[in-house]
Amino acid sequence: EVQLLESGGGLVQPGKSLRLSCAAYKFTFSSYAMSWVRQAPGEGLEWVSSISNDGGSTYSADSVKGRFTISRDNSRNSLYLQMNSLRDEDTAIYYCVKVSWTYGLNVWGQGTTVTVSS
């Protein structure tokens, strides 16, 4: 079964950094674009960032541009999100999502929780 497993979330102070990881299983990771989507407590879904299958193209929401960097290591079947200069409003569950050309965001991880608070 295709699976995505996020890790790296936790409690962090405003202005600090955190790196999220996502391990991919049971699909050819290098063939698919990947995305991060977040959900603040009690709120809806917000697309954060996407990366092409080879890592050559990346896209980010204005709310995180210049602070967050998406990357991947196809040799390790892993996706990353480096989050710098964290703010209170970055507090959310962060989902790793597989992007299919046909189905869109079709496989979601269970999420990892990031809490930014002093």
Add this chain to the structure above:
Amino acid sequence: DIVMTQTPLSLSVTPGQPASISCKSSQSLLHSDGRTYLYWYLQKPGQSPQLLIYEAFYRFSGVPDRFSGSGSGTDFTLKISRVEAEDVGIFYCMQSIQLRSTFGPGTKVDIK
């Protein structure tokens, strides 16, 4: 960015009755490649979102046939022919015609 709106924002349905959710986009989601980049997701309580409908009206693998999507351009609808208890949660529409995807605010469905 394309703005997605949904109505209603909440819905209480009697089991066995139909339900309908509307989604509108601020720009057409019909691409020059002929595909319509509109998707529907359901987030059940305590779970990650799951894909229901892709490209406006195609049902994803394993999704019950009581779910159907319709619409074109900027106006779309998700219909549940007969709501079941397991359908409770928040339904989201999403566009990905632009590289920067955007979601609707969500429609919370519960059972009467």
